[in-house]
Structure formats: C-alpha cells, structure tokens
Amino acid sequence: MSHLKTALFDFHKASGAKLVPFAGYEMPVQYPLGIAGEHTHVRTKAGIFDVSHMGQFSIIGDESVCKQLEQIVPIDLSLLKLNQSKYSFLMNDKGGIDDDLIVTKLEDRISIVLNAGCKHNDIKQIKSVFKQPAEFVLHDQLSLIALQGPKAVSILESFIPGVSNLKFMNGGSFSFKGKSVYVTRSGYTGEDGFEVSIASELAQTFCETLLTNADVAMIGLGARDSLRLEAGLCLYGHDLNPEISPIEADLVFGITKHRRETCDFIGGSVVKDHLTNGIKRKRVGIQPEGTIIARENAKVFKADKEIGLVTSGGYGPSVSAAVAMGYVDFDCSEVGTSVELEVRGKKYPAKICLLPFYKKSYAK
Amino acid sequence: MSEVKYSKKHEWVSIEGDIGTIGITKHATEQLGDIVFAEVPDAGKVLTSGGEAAVVESVKAASDVYTPVSGEVVEGNAAIVADPALINQDPEGAGWFFKIKITSPDELAALMSKADYEKFVEENPS
Numbered sequence: 001m002s003h004l005k006t007a008l009f010d011f012h013k014a015s016g017a018k019l020v021p022f023a024g025y026e027m028p029v030q031y032p033l034g035i036a037g038e039h040t041h042v043r044t045k046a047g048i049f050d051v052s053h054m055g056q057f058s059i060i061g062d063e064s065v066c067k068q069l070e071q072i073v074p075i076d077l078s079l080l081k082l083n084q085s086k087y088s089f090l091m092n093d094k095g096g097i098d099d100d101l102i103v104t105k106l107e108d109r110i111s112i113v114l115n116a117g118c119k120h121n122d123i124k125q126i127k128s129v130f131k132q133p134a135e136f137v138l139h140d141q142l143s144l145i146a147l148q149g150p151k152a153v154s155i156l157e158s159f160i161p162g163v164s165n166l167k168f169m170n171g172g173s174f175s176f177k178g179k180s181v182y183v184t185r186s187g188y189t190g191e192d193g194f195e196v197s198i199a200s201e202l203a204q205t206f207c208e209t210l211l212t213n214a215d216v217a218m219i220g221l222g223a224r225d226s227l228r229l230e231a232g233l234c235l236y237g238h239d240l241n242p243e244i245s246p247i248e249a250d251l252v253f254g255i256t257k258h259r260r261e262t263c264d265f266i267g268g269s270v271v272k273d274h275l276t277n278g279i280k281r282k283r284v285g286i287q288p289e290g291t292i293i294a295r296e297n298a299k300v301f302k303a304d305k306e307i308g309l310v311t312s313g314g315y316g317p318s319v320s321a322a323v324a325m326g327y328v329d330f331d332c333s334e335v336g337t338s339v340e341l342e343v344r345g346k347k348y349p350a351k352i353c354l355l356p357f358y359k360k361s362y363a364k
Numbered sequence: 365m366s367e368v369k370y371s372k373k374h375e376w377v378s379i380e381g382d383i384g385t386i387g388i389t390k391h392a393t394e395q396l397g398d399i400v401f402a403e404v405p406d407a408g409k410v411l412t413s414g415g416e417a418a419v420v421e422s423v424k425a426a427s428d429v430y431t432p433v434s435g436e437v438v439e440g441n442a443a444i445v446a447d448p449a450l451i452n453q454d455p456e457g458a459g460w461f462f463k464i465k466i467t468s469p470d471e472l473a474a475l476m477s478k479a480d481y482e483k484f485v486e487e488n489p490s
Binding site: 029030034035036037039222226291292293295314315317322344 | 419422
C-alpha cells in the first residue's frame, strides 16, 4: 500500500528527515537535529511542524449548522465568539470519544481540525446527524503548518504582521505573499504558538521563509509526541479511543458547562451516568520514581493487583525524567498514590501525579 | 593490544585474554539518537551468544542489546546506568555495557573485523 504525502514531502526529504508511515501518510519522525534536540529547540526557540495530514474540514450553511453539529460535539457553539476555537470531541453512542478536535467559528462556517487517522470516519459520522442541508468540505488543497515555541510569536509577526494580537485559541485571516492564510493561536506542544492554514502551493515557501530566522528548525513527529506528553495532552488512538468517555479521560472541560447538565448529545446518557454516579477508571499522570521508562501498554499495579495501563510513556527531555500517563482504577487515581509499573517483567515504583509534567503560560 | 570484533546486531566486543568487553557501535548510537536509559546485566549472569543481555532506551524507543559471545558476566558498567549519555559520547570506549568471561572462544570467528563491519553498515543502511 502506498502512503499519502503532504505537500511538504519533498521538502522534508531534502531537509534530511527520516520518514515513517503515520495514519496513512509518510511523515517525518525526525530531522538531523534528533528528537531530544528538536524537543529542546521548541521549548527554547521555535519549531515548524507539518500537520497537513490532519483533516481541515468546514461545514458551511445557515445558523442551523451549529445546532445540528451540537448533537455530536458536546459544546455550545452559540457561546463561541467569531474566530474563537474550542477543544472538544466527536461523541459516539457509547459515550466514548470517536475523535478529539478543535472547532473554530467563522463568519459563514464552522471549521474543524480532525485527526488524520480518523478524518474520513469523522466526516461520515458528522454528516449522519445533519438533517438540514449544509455544505461539507474537506480542504485537501490546504496545508496546515504549526510554528510552536516561545519565539514563535515574534518570528511569525515578522512575516505575517498582526498575528501577535491574537489571543490563545483565537484566529483570524491574514496575508502571506499576497495570499490569504488563516492563522489560529494554538498548538499541541504546551508552548505558545500558531497553526497556519495555507494553500499547499505556498507551503514550502512559507517554511523556507520562517527558516530564514536562525531560531527556527523543522520538527518531526517524535518530538511532537514527547512535547505533548510532557504537556499532559492526549494522543488519539493511545490515550483516547471510542471506549473511553470524556469524564474517564478527565477532559470534562471539552463539554460546555450547561451541557454537562442536559447531556443532550450522542452518548449523553453514559456521560450523565459517569458525572452522577462516578467512573471506574480515570486518566492520570504517572511519575516513575527512578529512571525506568514505562511505555505504552506497561501494566500498572498496586499491592500486586493490576489496576491499570500506561497509554503514553517515555522520556521527557525538558523535565529530565521518565513520564507517563494512563488509566487506573478510580479508587487508585488520587494524586500521590504509590503504584508499580511493570517493565520487562519487573515492577518499579511510581506515583500518580498531576498533569502536566511541564507547564507553560499561554498568551491569554 | 586487544582485538575488537563486531556483530551484525551492531555490538562490538573487545577481547583481552578470556575477557570480552561489550558495547554498541557508534553507528547503533546514531540510529538510536539520544540515549536516556540503560540497564546492564549483573555479575554472575550467564549469557548465550545472540541472547538478550542489556537494554538501551532513546527518547524514541527501547531496544535490546544482545551479547555476541557466550559467557558469564563479570561486571556491568554502572557508569552508563548513572549517566546514559556516556553511550552517545563514547560508544566504543567509556560507554561499554558489560564485561564477560568468554566460554566459547570459537564464536569469535563468526564476528566481523572493523573493516568488514563498516562495509556491512554501508551495504545495510537502515
């Protein structure tokens, strides 16, 4: 099976990237800087991520679009201001998460960024709840390029004036080389940063322009993973799946407050049950006590009883320690609880801890 | 002067008398990237050539380190456990993994010389 390529594929190759299959695409996992070097670069300077494999999806129509979408996305879209973004989910009838996504309200449409591996099924699910007409567009001709890191704002401002006025989780239309681009102040690294939706034919020029600033480097999926893990952010298909509810995932903020009361969305009865009667398992941070690294699928024990599973784990270069997150039985989920992680058949001490491992303040 | 031999799994063994010092090659460390964890065998552990002997982890993933020769471990390198970055800094020196008392010296014949190993890496880029 041949893999899809983003518009930057040749550019990644020419930049010395190591390419791997990911969600049906051939994507850069690392560049010559290496994962740890790229990770630190994003935490201290600014890094470019090609996230064009993600689905950029629009629903265009009248005011009925919001109400219809709210059947399957548990937020109140009427509370969103123009150009404001919100993190939420695509729900299924088991109360599980079919995808996690970012929704942005535009003048004539709702725009959604979907995970690459889920996007086609997501669109099918979304269409299935629409009873009134709307136009659905998957923007295959657009690339999505993120610039993340403490220097991202000053660097992007120098090439796209005005972006520094954006507040976190807000976007707007700007101009680059005379062409319109849509920029949101958002990202998935725990750093301040931007995601730029840009015509694919301009994608390489855009990257090359950013790279004229010596503080900018290309960053692969490897560092993207360690950055988001340190920031306590979930990776769909690992920390989230169709069997896990937003309450179990400790992501209740992805459901608008009054909709936690009404639970008037697909899977709402399960969510309501989890909110009223409690949950059996919960997503937590897990801090190994020594240097041992517990990766995905490592079992979690407490007093010889298996109580959970690591869903993401690795080494956090910015905290210089092993970090993990996973699901444990609710009665073992309190911060500070001593647990054990099984790695290569041996058990090692660890503690349930608060997320994130690495904290940064965003531009509010 | 000790003799150094190389395996297809990217380990090196430096032989002095019946003691072999074993580590991973510079090429292997370049493939792994920044190493953040190492586990070495305890003295007294008996290992069979080709068997799992140690563990090395980069930011990316965990990998097994195999022993290219059979024998009994006489020492694991505590220095790389305390500071795994040593393996990247000096893979074929201070970044050694363990020393083994070689029990089957004839196994050494199956290993490669430095020149042959370099050729092997060139022909098998990963």
